[in-house]
Amino acid sequence: MRLAGKKALITGGGAGLGLAMAWAMAAEGARVAIWEYNQDLLPTLSDEFPLVSRVDVSQADQVRRAAAELLERWGGLDILVNNAGICLTGSIEQISEQDWDRVLAVNLKGAFLCSQAFAKVMRQQGAGKIINLGSIAGKVGGIAAGAHYSASKAAVMCFTKSLARELAPHGVNVNALAPGVIVSDMTKDLSGGDFKGYEAGIPLGRVGSPEELAAVAVFLASEESSYLTGEIIDVNGGQFMD
Amino acid sequence: MSTIPSRFSLQGKVSLVTGGGRGLGQGIAQALAESGSDLVIAARSEEQLAQTAADISSQTGVRVETVVTDLAAPGAPDALVDEALGRFGRLDVLVNNAGMNVRKPFLEITPEEYDRVLALNLKAVYFTSQKAAQEMASRGGGKIINLASLSSVMGIANISAYGASKGGVLAFTKALAVELAPLGITVNAVAPGYIRTAMTDDAFQDQDRYAWMVSRIPLGRTGEPWDIGSAAAFLASPAADYLTGEVIYVDGGWMAA
Numbered sequence: 063m064r065l066a067g068k069k070a071l072i073t074g075g076g077a078g079l080g081l082a083m084a085w086a087m088a089a090e091g092a093r094v095a096i097w098e099y100n101q102d103l104l105p106t107l108s109d110e111f112p113l114v115s116r117v118d119v120s121q122a123d124q125v126r127r128a129a130a131e132l133l134e135r136w137g138g139l140d141i142l143v144n145n146a147g148i149c150l151t152g153s154i155e156q157i158s159e160q161d162w163d164r165v166l167a168v169n170l171k172g173a174f175l176c177s178q179a180f181a182k183v184m185r186q187q188g189a190g191k192i193i194n195l196g197s198i199a200g201k202v203g204g205i206a207a208g209a210h211y212s213a214s215k216a217a218v219m220c221f222t223k224s225l226a227r228e229l230a231p232h233g234v235n236v237n238a239l240a241p242g243v244i245v246s247d248m249t250k251d252l253s254g255g256d257f258k259g260y261e262a263g264i265p266l267g268r269v270g271s272p273e274e275l276a277a278v279a280v281f282l283a284s285e286e287s288s289y290l291t292g293e294i295i296d297v298n299g300g301q302f303m304d
Numbered sequence: 305m306s307t308i309p310s311r312f313s314l315q316g317k318v319s320l321v322t323g324g325g326r327g328l329g330q331g332i333a334q335a336l337a338e339s340g341s342d343l344v345i346a347a348r349s350e351e352q353l354a355q356t357a358a359d360i361s362s363q364t365g366v367r368v369e370t371v372v373t374d375l376a377a378p379g380a381p382d383a384l385v386d387e388a389l390g391r392f393g394r395l396d397v398l399v400n401n402a403g404m405n406v407r408k409p410f411l412e413i414t415p416e417e418y419d420r421v422l423a424l425n426l427k428a429v430y431f432t433s434q435k436a437a438q439e440m441a442s443r444g445g446g447k448i449i450n451l452a453s454l455s456s457v458m459g460i461a462n463i464s465a466y467g468a469s470k471g472g473v474l475a476f477t478k479a480l481a482v483e484l485a486p487l488g489i490t491v492n493a494v495a496p497g498y499i500r501t502a503m504t505d506d507a508f509q510d511q512d513r514y515a516w517m518v519s520r521i522p523l524g525r526t527g528e529p530w531d532i533g534s535a536a537a538f539l540a541s542p543a544a545d546y547l548t549g550e551v552i553y554v555d556g557g558w559m560a561a
Contacts, residue, residue, distance in 0.1 A: 230522030265485035277543035289531035292560020
């Protein structure tokens, strides 16, 4: 039970990678809160996790309200996973301003707002783990996703390093995962439901499972990784090596 | 479907750690044992190996075999892997940790010093991996973990031959990852930052240099062998099954700063 007694929050934890990470951390003994945008998912989640809130992470007032509620109930937070994110496609000529703004708002501003909401309490605790979701797309300029998605993920990974430097003196570790192609609704939409096309470009010859991604998140959330900060861990089957 | 707690377990596995008698190798061996792996630890010093083996097996209950060897000697890598297989009949994880440094200005390094550093840090890693990979391939899979370094990607003064060898290890890790992937073998590396061990002790003695080092590390402290061990144990476990060709920097944030 590597996370026994730890309080964790997964944004976008209602489905896909977020839900897999929520389960993985709960299995390791963590108390897991979920923030989720999709209202339809909330009832089932509420049966399974102790604290579930409907939050659009791109909206500062919603983030601050939900953070205040969480801190009131729990008194602190040990692990923050900034997972909430959206992926849109589109060529440079197709991407609307609205699409651009929305992707950056959820993926990048969301990570900023949520980190900001909990940075103070983690500083006061003298301890904390922030785990951001980068992406292979943020390193190679995207595979199927639009340039807005790739740019947002590259920015999240740089934000990770800046935040790591800033919070290190306070005992807070800030790291990121850079998933490759992991099975989820997001990647099923991108791939048209068929992952075979990706496999040839992946040394391990297969796409990844959410459980495999979640296991790496657990490593970053646990004491075992206390000397890592500002680090981006690729989970991509060797699809890109830097 | 395996559950998350068992994804970190090395129960039933056998790991070979070179340079396992002290320093990072000892930390790595300890961490692998704590995750449940039996061990073969190899080094030049019989005494250090015996002590480390006794400590680890008494603390964790795993079986620890020792092999005295100088990996820079001709044929030593093959002989070591054969010996490890002879003791356990299987090899699941290879950690190429044995390494050395000659701390001297580039303009003063001799060809003999260069050869010694490259022989242990790169050539021995290459051929131990080759022999181990043959065995792992025949059993359908395995994991190879190399020790890279900050000096693999950053220029650090007075360790030019070491840096060259570690740059080589980094490139080799990726090349091997690509080639061995179809055989079910993943190949990754841990890149330690500034960790206190016998190899770094003399550099750390210099008070001014030590203070400068720590001031540059975001987490404000040098690391311990345990930090490197934990990362190696993670890479050795099923939790890292979808990682290959990956280098994990365990450096207190040095690379981000």
